[in-house]
Amino acid sequence: MSDPLRLVAILAHPDDESLGVGGTLARYAAEGVETYVITATRGQSGRYRGVRQGEGADHPGAEALARIREEELRAAAATLGVRDLTLLDYVDGQLDKADPVVVSGLIAGHLRRIRPQVAMTFPPDGSYGHPDHIAICQFATAACVAAADRNAAFLRDGPFADHEPHAVSKLYYMATPAGPWAAYQEAFKKLVSVVDGVEREAVVWPDWAVTTVIDTRAHSDTVWKAVTCHDSQIAGYEGLRHLSPQAHEDLWARQHFYRAFSTVNGGRRRETDLFEGLRP
Ligand SMILES: [Zn+2]
Secondary structure: OOOOEEEEEEEEEOOOHHHHHHHHHHHHOOOOOOEEEEEEEEEOOOOOOEEEEOOOOOOOOHHHHHHHHHHHHHHHHHHHHHEEEEEEOOOOOOOOHHHHHHHHHHHHHHHHHHOOOOEEOOOOOHHHHHHHHHHHHHHHHHHHHHHOOOOOOOHHHOOOOOOOOOOEEEEEOOOOOOHHHHHHHHHHOOEEEOOEHHHHEOOOOHHHHOOOEOOHHHHHHHHHHHHHOHHHHHHOOOOOOOOOOOHHHHHOEEEEEEEEEEEOOOOOOOEEEOOEEEEE
């Protein structure tokens, strides 16, 4: 029997798995692919139902929020059919201050344990400039390289160091063209991060740069169910609770990716399956 297909999502926060790649996780799990999620933080720096930390008595504080968000993440992952969830427990909002050698080594160890053919993560621009998203893209990319390298010195002391090296065959970055971005803006108002006093806005991908489109329409209800598991977050977004049918369609019916590397296929033709080139 051939090796089962395995897909891993390497992400920064609880809710990235549902809002970012929920449709893809749900579709592949429903098809019998083993799906895995690695989340770097427990989201303790976020708002609680729209209230920022320190701005109101309704915010339960960082540690309590981390516990709430971990529970929400576990419920969402179960809804999406995720087989195994790994929390790395870095600090939300400070992922880019973590030692890249240590984090990449840790993720590489998990890649050797999970042995996925396909990995997916945020794009280099972090979708809208979020420093944690940018950091996890860099760590995940470095981890894919390190996991395959028998001589990667920094892996020797980490977990799963005794596991055999593993080469991920395909790495994907989320890519968001104009249609879904309009829907995101409808749901979340303006997605903007202020970093060191500079506003970073959503980065829209040109349609031609999208290498892969996954049809997730049949799983839209599952994704919405997973999104609503994150009550501490979505309660603050009035727009998300009153989305138009078109916005629901744009958000959950299709997911777009950029194929960062592949050792099994290539070319200009647009893919409709992350496992193209890998199926017998
Ligand atoms: Zn995030």
